[in-house]
Amino acid sequence: MVRELVRVGVADGHRVSVACPSSGPLREWILAEGADWVPLEMRRSPHLSDIRAIARMRNLLAEYEVVHAHSSKAGATARIAARMSDRDAQRKLIFVPHGWSWCVGGPLAVAYRAFERRMAHSCAYIVAVSARELEVGRRVLGEDAPLIVIENAVDTEHWSPRGPGAARPVEPLVICVGRLTEQKGQDRLIKALSHGELWHVRLRLIGDGEKRSYLEELAARTGVAKQVEFLGECDPAPHYRAADVAVIPSRWEGLSLVLLEAMACGCAIIATKDGSSEMLSPAGLEVGGDTDADVVSELAASLRKLLQDEPLRTELGQAARQVAERCYDKAGWTAKYRELWDRVGYLR
Incomplete structure (x- = not known):
């Protein structure tokens, strides 16, 4: 901004x-x-x-x-x-x-x-x-x-489905962009990967911050270290285009620019209620809960749902792009x- x-x-x-x-x-x-x-x-x-x-x-x-x-x-x-x-x-x-x-x-x-x-x-x-x-x-x-x-x-010309995509694995790819901090909630997403049926998913974290060492240790402790890539600071646009799902697991936000970028790039999105997901409806899935454990469980369930349903991902991505162009x-x-x-x- x-x-x-x-x-x-x-x-x-x-x-x-x-x-x-x-x-x-x-x-x-x-x-x-x-x-x-x-x-x-x-x-x-x-x-x-x-x-x-x-x-x-x-x-x-x-x-x-x-x-x-x-x-x-x-x-x-x-x-x-x-x-x-x-x-x-x-x-x-x-x-x-x-x-x-x-x-x-x-x-x-x-x-x-x-x-x-x-x-x-x-x-x-x-x-x-x-x-x-x-x-x-x-x-x-x-x-x-x-x-x-x-x-x-956001600039919907720059943040667009049109353009080069990043290299990606053959396995399902999930992207999460943002500073590695308590606020942004990447720890919730790493914990969600350790739930059943997500062992094959690859998570790409873009951004850096004071929580990087903690998140690396958390990934190792929960047995998902080989599933998580820490890319540091880079242009996320090609990675949005390459991803199957973008996740915004924030604990609080004003209105997440990452959410708007992902919408403009036509991503299928999962966002926490506190990650500004009310701006997303009906173009994505909202998760919430009274505790972090509740949020982690809902994140895992929503990931399983989207990664198993390619037509739904396409539908949500197209709707997200339309909302971004019309409103943001x-x-x-x-x-x-x-x-x-x-x-x-x-x-x-």
Whole structure:
């Protein structure tokens, strides 16, 4: 999403800068696209280094006409900086959480809810990326919170069934794309493979993250290590085209871009309820449950069902592509963000 906004801003002739850590590929991509890179080192969890990040955010709010804060951590830092500045700084700030901070659960969930309620009005708009995220936000933040919804979208020309497919095994191939984290739920999918009748299935994980070692150990411990490929970071489009089924096993999401990419590529999809599967109906299978064990069991059952029914996979893949083209193409999304930028400028 950040990359698409950068492209739109640069194409419209704006001066665009992206503040992000120096590690990872984003910095080089930003410079190649004609935008400026601003170093901003942050950790996901609260840390003393956040004091420096807040100071940097105050400078950015003073310098730029519109400031986007993407993710809960960036949003928290930017809104604290805006509160320490003036009302003008708050009016130019747009916060896009991409999944509410309290959804992580654990001992900090109550504190995150209280913080978000307190800071809800310290920006011009909070952008929910799905109708469900908007609904959940209103329940916690209040009806008067400056919430709007702009659903995520993808380039349906790039993410398309047309194009080269990756090499694949003769066995059924399942793909799962995303950072290897607790949130994305790849552990659920690995556990599902250990259920009966899935011994022949190959799972291809695309992405990297702090849970990679744990997931490799889990695959070995559950006896499916030879079935799982860890590909790291790469373009997933050819792999979507090669796969029999794409799975989104997330524990929480705003609106999964991976889900939309897989839909646009015409994949047969299985998604957890918390992985934004309500956006998928009727073009895929939804799984859920009160516990992780319930979700794992439903994932295994849904995989068996789809992998044994090629006509159903074809039907679901075609329906998913149609939904993506009709509802989630980036053209409408781009227009809504341009309108939002104009609105923020007017508020000032």
